Amino acid sequence: MYDFVVVGVGPAGARFARRAAEDGYDVLALEKGAVGEPLACSGHVSTDIWDFVPSEARDRLFQNRIYGANFYTGGPDAESHCFYKTDEVSNVIDRVELDRTLADCARRAGADIRENHTVTAVDEQPDHVEVTASAAGDEGTQTFEARMVAGCDGPVSRVRQAAGLPEPTEKLHGVLAFTDEVDHTDYVDVHLTVPGFFAWRIPRGEAGVEYGLAAPPGDDVTALFETLTEQYGVETDRFCSGAIPIGPPDTVSTDRIFLLGDAAAQTKPFTGGGILYGMTAADCAARHIQPHRPESLAIYEDAWRESLSTEIRLGHLIRRAYSLPEPVQQVGLTALAGEIGVHMDKPSSFFSKTHLKRLFS
Ligand SMILES: Cc1cc2nc3c(=O)[nH]c(=O)nc-3n(C[C@H](O)[C@H](O)[C@H](O)COP(=O)(O)OP(=O)(O)OC[C@H]3O[C@@H](n4cnc5c(N)ncnc54)[C@H](O)[C@@H]3O)c2cc1C
Numbered sequence: 001m002y003d004f005v006v007v008g009v010g011p012a013g014a015r016f017a018r019r020a021a022e023d024g025y026d027v028l029a030l031e032k033g034a035v036g037e038p039l040a041c042s043g044h045v046s047t048d049i050w051d052f053v054p055s056e057a058r059d060r061l062f063q064n065r066i067y068g069a070n071f072y073t074g075g076p077d078a079e080s081h082c083f084y085k086t087d088e089v090s091n092v093i094d095r096v097e098l099d100r101t102l103a104d105c106a107r108r109a110g111a112d113i114r115e116n117h118t119v120t121a122v123d124e125q126p127d128h129v130e131v132t133a134s135a136a137g138d139e140g141t142q143t144f145e146a147r148m149v150a151g152c153d154g155p156v157s158r159v160r161q162a163a164g165l166p167e168p169t170e171k172l173h174g175v176l177a178f179t180d181e182v183d184h185t186d187y188v189d190v191h192l193t194v195p196g197f198f199a200w201r202i203p204r205g206e207a208g209v210e211y212g213l214a215a216p217p218g219d220d221v222t223a224l225f226e227t228l229t230e231q232y233g234v235e236t237d238r239f240c241s242g243a244i245p246i247g248p249p250d251t252v253s254t255d256r257i258f259l260l261g262d263a264a265a266q267t268k269p270f271t272g273g274g275i276l277y278g279m280t281a282a283d284c285a286a287r288h289i290q291p292h293r294p295e296s297l298a299i300y301e302d303a304w305r306e307s308l309s310t311e312i313r314l315g316h317l318i319r320r321a322y323s324l325p326e327p328v329q330q331v332g333l334t335a336l337a338g339e340i341g342v343h344m345d346k347p348s349s350f351f352s353k354t355h356l357k358r359l360f361s
Contacts, residue, residue, distance in 0.1 A: 012261025012278035013152030014102035019286030036099035040242030043095035147291035157263035168265035169247025176212030177236035314347035
């Protein structure tokens, strides 16, 4: 009997597996493919990311430093509004390598990480949970027993479905692709041209340039993406696509199963970013959940919401601005553009003394 079986070894699962193993628990983590693959993420994160990885990994992961963003209500030829900081706002990192690094940290802490193991069933019993996984190769199907199961299996979570937990409020469809042009500039471009969300261009240093967008289901993301790349006059390759859950459900746990990361929609509603929120929630889970005490799951529910729900609520408000009429967006962007004092993961920092001082100076 394992203390925890973790389903999915993305940032949330790897972080939880590491922290739980460091606390001395017996942890098995099952990943359906190879850790980090396939890529479906920009890896554009606040500099807080460096608190979650060993310092020797920094050179391997780092691709570019970002100081701000140019906002457009139209394509790249339209007028832009620049928001910037004198210190770096964010970094662009190698996302595949991030996942591998986080998984290695979990392995070193003692977690048993098994790749090519797809979880096909999760059956919650009064005193344990049975997890069935089908392994690639000769290993066939195996069933594991755990006191608790962490569902870290991303936006289309099988664990969430098996546990009968509610779905996120919404799932956007995100796409991205790359060109090979080397670009060390330090601003991202944001185009408010997609219904209810935005399109982007991210300079990734030697790793090229990324073009991407996310849109609500029903919108033709392929056509929107073609328009974006035509406007920039580029041909992209290595096209990737994935779901972005927005809006966590009211509950993300049962008696012995809990969700983390995208499975719990622990994401920023105004960017879709979930790497840091997922790992923050993983830390809350590791701090509070005790596998022998099902009642500790209620403490996890309160703790992660206390850490993230104000930011998520304010993030929803920011996102509403993406749907305002263009003339109103123009007025708002003109009024707010310039130096900012905000933290990209914390919309509440918009009301910080530093930011308000910069806004009114
Ligand atoms: C186009 C796009 C761009 C994005 N850009 C950013 C960005 O710049 N910054 C940012 O912070 N976030 C970004 N995100 C969001 C970010 O990718 C997610 O929030 C993050 O990956 C969530 O981590 P996770 O560990 O919860 O889930 P995931 O990273 O999705 O990991 C889940 C893991 O579970 C595995 N799995 C799934 N089902 C099973 C199963 N049945 N059995 C075993 N394993 C299973 C998967 O293979 C996967 O490895 C982007 C998302 C998209 C789609």
